[in-house]
Amino acid sequence: MKMTFRWYGSDMEKITLSQIRQIPGVSGIVGCLMDVPVGEVWPRAQIAALKEEVERSGLSLEVIESVNIHDDIKAGLPSRDGYIENYRQTIRNLARCGINVICYNFMPVFDWVKSDLDYPLPDGSRTLAFEREKIPDDPEALLARYSSGTKGFTLPGWEPERLAHLRTLFDLYREVDETRLRDNLIYFLKAIMPVCEECDVRMAIHPDDPPYSLFGLPRIIKNRDDLDWLCRSVDTVYNGITLCTGSIAEDPENDVYAILEEFTRRDRIHFAHVRNIRYMHPDIEGNKDFYEAPHLSSEGSLDMFRIVSALHDNGFDGYIRPDHGRMIWQETGRPGYGLFDRALGVAYINGLWEALDKCGGK
Numbered sequence: 001m002k003m004t005f006r007w008y009g010s011d012m013e014k015i016t017l018s019q020i021r022q023i024p025g026v027s028g029i030v031g032c033l034m035d036v037p038v039g040e041v042w043p044r045a046q047i048a049a050l051k052e053e054v055e056r057s058g059l060s061l062e063v064i065e066s067v068n069i070h071d072d073i074k075a076g077l078p079s080r081d082g083y084i085e086n087y088r089q090t091i092r093n094l095a096r097c098g099i100n101v102i103c104y105n106f107m108p109v110f111d112w113v114k115s116d117l118d119y120p121l122p123d124g125s126r127t128l129a130f131e132r133e134k135i136p137d138d139p140e141a142l143l144a145r146y147s148s149g150t151k152g153f154t155l156p157g158w159e160p161e162r163l164a165h166l167r168t169l170f171d172l173y174r175e176v177d178e179t180r181l182r183d184n185l186i187y188f189l190k191a192i193m194p195v196c197e198e199c200d201v202r203m204a205i206h207p208d209d210p211p212y213s214l215f216g217l218p219r220i221i222k223n224r225d226d227l228d229w230l231c232r233s234v235d236t237v238y239n240g241i242t243l244c245t246g247s248i249a250e251d252p253e254n255d256v257y258a259i260l261e262e263f264t265r266r267d268r269i270h271f272a273h274v275r276n277i278r279y280m281h282p283d284i285e286g287n288k289d290f291y292e293a294p295h296l297s298s299e300g301s302l303d304m305f306r307i308v309s310a311l312h313d314n315g316f317d318g319y320i321r322p323d324h325g326r327m328i329w330q331e332t333g334r335p336g337y338g339l340f341d342r343a344l345g346v347a348y349i350n351g352l353w354e355a356l357d358k359c360g361g362k
């Protein structure tokens with residue numbers, strides 16, 4: 001297991017590499033180039049500069065999150081081939097700079113949806129939450145809420161220049177149901193796999209967040225059967241998964257522990273996002289509302305010992321990062337991506353891992 005920490009770049013956030021370097025057990029950064037428009041080739045010089053900056057601080061850069069997929073690819077437009085060619089070139093450029101794993105997702109329009117970016121918990125901390133009733137029917141209203149709630153930070157997957165054309169984006173997907181979206185994902189994967197094999201770069205799809213449809217948009221990476229379909233459809237280790245425990249568990253029907261075990265054994269989990277969530281109304285049938293809890297098991301609804309065991313005991317040797325953290329200790333910053341609570345997450349996951357190593361786990 002290699003412990004990593006997501007970082008958006010020195011001009012995109014105030015958390016510094018030297019701060020991250022001081023979190024015990026973190027060996028690498030999960031990086032990105034936030035300023036390359038979706039669909040364009042990531043320039044090799046820019047990737048190399050990022051890598052050099054990260055390495056100068058004593059950390060490594062081997063995982064990218066995310067190289068987002070252009071909507072023309074997801075919607076299956078004739079113009080997709082040009083964007084796929086760009087993606088192939090981006091993979092080559094990343095590989096030349098030592099990148100092993102690329103995280104991406106295949107969600108139309110929105111990368112993720114929450115109802116609150118600043119939900120107050122009883123201890124005074126703030127977190128992300130999802131309450132179905134608070135999701136407006138009109139996605140424009142949600143966009144407006146995010147624009148005013150992010151304290152000036154760009155949210156990953158919610159790029160203002162792309163979402164300025166929200167209605168056009170929705171129109172693009174009017175004819176795209178789940179079957180079409182699946183076909184478009186397979187078309188994309190089959191086109192890039194030869195490059196991934198040649199360059200030894202593993203693709204790792206992030207599950208849909210939340211793992212069910214909103215605003216009538218199709219969602220295809222929601223549960224165990226979707227992940228099984230993905231692995232079988234393009235049957236190579238280079239077609240893998242970013243197993244996000246929070247996203248998968250946002251549907252309480254999903255058995256997150258069994259999914260982790262199965263796909264670790266099948267060697268398809270290349271990257272794990274480890275976080276806890278708390279279901280707000282587990283007593284109400286069918287209710288899926290939750291907030292993002294502190295990582296500690298007793299603070300949420302997930303058993304983090306079982307989660308880490310499922311990876312550890314099945315031979316996981318990929319990358320892990322703590323997922324979102326709350327805002328604590330007066331920190332302000334990009335929602336979900338403060339320094340302090342994520343550092344606590346690292347310490348906790350590392351503690352569980354060490355205990356498993358020393359108590360006779362496999």
Ligand SMILES: [Mn+2]
Pocket residue numbers: 206244247273323
């Ligand atoms: Mn995640």
